[in-house]
Amino acid sequence: MMEVETARPYFFGDIGCWSERTEVHEAASEGHAAQLQQLIQSGASVNIVAVDSITPLHEACERGQTQCVRLLLDAGAQVDARNTDGSTPLCEACSVGSFDCVRMLLEHGAKVNPTLSSLTTSPLHEACMGGNADVVKIMIAKGASLEAYDLYYGTPLHVACANDHTACVKVLLNAGAKVNYARLHKTALHHAAKVKSVDMIDMLVEFGTNIYAKDKNDKKPIEYIEPGSPAALCLEFYDSKSQCERGFYTTVTSFKQ
CATH class of the missing domain: 1.25.40.20 (Ankyrin repeat-containing domain)
Structure with missing residues (x-):
């Protein structure tokens, strides 16, 4: 009888390694917290990157998935990971005006004034585009330029x-x-x-x-x-x-x- 091969955990994809978009990215983006927690417990890397160096934390922040952001950060997600445009998860959270996500990222040491490239706007710029005055307030209170x-x-x-x-x-x-x-x-x-x-x-x-x-x-x-x-x-x-x-x-x- 042929032995069925079980799915392997994501142990290969730390920051810097490239991969197709994974189940971790999907769960983080869609807010499937229970699935994400199960993947993490099975050994999935929270820092695996997809095309354009996008991490699961980027995707969770871009969709304002607060619970998933918390799970990823608690599991060791790199809070200042950058995609190919230079944007950090804080930029994404500010852009969608997710106060809770922004607060969590700041509590985990996210840089308020990251070094910018010509392609990147600051998190405070993104907050002003998003239009959430409370996000703008907390960013300024934390020293945003x-x-x-x-x-x-x-x-x-x-x-x-x-x-x-x-x-x-x-x-x-x-x-x-x-x-x-x-x-x-x-x-x-x-x-x-x-x-x-x-x-x-x-x-x-x-x-x-x-x-x-x-x-x-x-x-x-x-x-x-x-x-x-x-x-x-x-x-x-x-x-x-x-x-x-x-x-x-x-x-x-x-x-x-």
């Missing part, structure tokens, strides 16, 4: 404005983000104007944004808004207010002289 730079957008504040995440903008500004930082002369206000957000415009003006700043196309923020729209009227109000204040200052100065 407010001035981390992304080649496409600029700073996390630019990203939050471009993605119309007002709550994240408020958190960043209260934490000390530079309101007039520019990338290719484009400020956060340019992004807020493009998404026509009156609330963000109000907030940025309150924190001292320059409403007259021009970008590389020699355009002010108001020039990106349809005339007569609420956002345009908002900026026109601040423009007229600024002109009145300048006129008053000039009058007072002349009187004193």
Whole structure:
């Protein structure tokens, strides 16, 4: 009688080894915690990598699978493993706005400000894209750089404005983000104007944004808004207010002289 060969445990795939996507990846991604635990107990490597150097921890974080993230970390998953784009599991968890996953990764020593490549945005950038203000708060509390730079957008504040995440903008500004930082002369206000957000415009003006700043196309923020729209009227109000204040200052100065 032919002997049936039993399935071999994953003992060969530590970080650096390549493999097809495994059952560990699948269980982690789909949130099948019981199956994942069984695979780990049978000897499956939690650090096996698939195409593009993606680990099971990357996949669990990308889907916000909190229980699977906990199992993987407790089993020794490398918390700062990088895929071929340079992204860490923390980047993935921040991107989907999973507060619990982010908290667990930080508790296991995940780097808040990992060294970035030209292809990678910081975890804080990803959190601002994801739009979860609580994730942005915990990242800042752990020391995330407010001035981390992304080649496409600029700073996390630019990203939050471009993605119309007002709550994240408020958190960043209260934490000390530079309101007039520019990338290719484009400020956060340019992004807020493009998404026509009156609330963000109000907030940025309150924190001292320059409403007259021009970008590389020699355009002010108001020039990106349809005339007569609420956002345009908002900026026109601040423009007229600024002109009145300048006129008053000039009058007072002349009187004193």
